[in-house]
Amino acid sequence: MSKKKKARVDGDAASAAPRDELATLAEVRRGGGTFHEVIFTTNRRTMASVTNRGATLRLHEQFAVAPARVLHALARLFTAEQESARGEARRVVQAFLAEHNPHENTEPPRSFPREVLLRDEPHLARLRAEFDRVNKAHFGTLLPPVPLFLSGRMTTRNGHFSRKPLEIVISRRLCVAAAPGEAEHTLRHEMIHLWQHVVGTRPDHGGAFRWWARLLDVRPRARRPVRMINDE
C-alpha cells in the first residue's frame, strides 16, 4: 500500500488523455454534477456555463484534458450550496486554466510598485464591485482576481490590460472627470481582454471581442470618445 506519493498535487494533469464529451460527463457526474449532457465548445466565448435549465454543461474543449479532480471541482462550482465550497472549487478550476494557458504563466513582479493613492480607493472599490458583478453574471466567476489600478498618465487611452504583470489599469480621469459609468465601461472592455488571455488567445478587438462587447454593453472601439462631466 505504499504507493509513491505524487511529486505534485496536480501531477495527474500531464498523464491525462483527452476525454470525449461522454467520458467528461461521466467524470463530472462522479463529482456530484447532475447534468444530462456535456457539450464541448471550441469558440473562445464559453469557458463553463450551465444551460437548458441545468441539464447541459457547456465546457470549453480545454477541459477535455482536465484531471478528474478539476471536473469534480466544476461539478461543485455549479452545484455546491455553500459559497465557501464554490470558492474552493473555483480556485481549483482557475488553477487548471492558468496552468493550461498557452501564454507564459510566470508573471514577474513589477520592477516598481504601482502607486495607490488613498483618494483612489473609493473608485477602485466601485470598479472591483463592477468586476465581481460582471464576472459572476457573464464569466461564471472564472476570471481570476486581477490587480486594478488607476493611472494619471493615461491621457489618450482610457485603460489597458497587461499580461505581464497581470493587471488592469484605468485612466484616473475617467473616475474623476468623466460621466458616471465611463470607468466601469472601460473596465468591462479590459475584462474582455482578460478573458481572451485566460482562454489563451491574444488580446485583440476581433470577432470574439465584439461578441462579448455586445453582451457587456461595451462599444467595441479601442479609443472610444468618453463623455466628460462638462459634456452633460
Ligand SMILES: [Zn+2]
Ligand atoms: Zn482593447
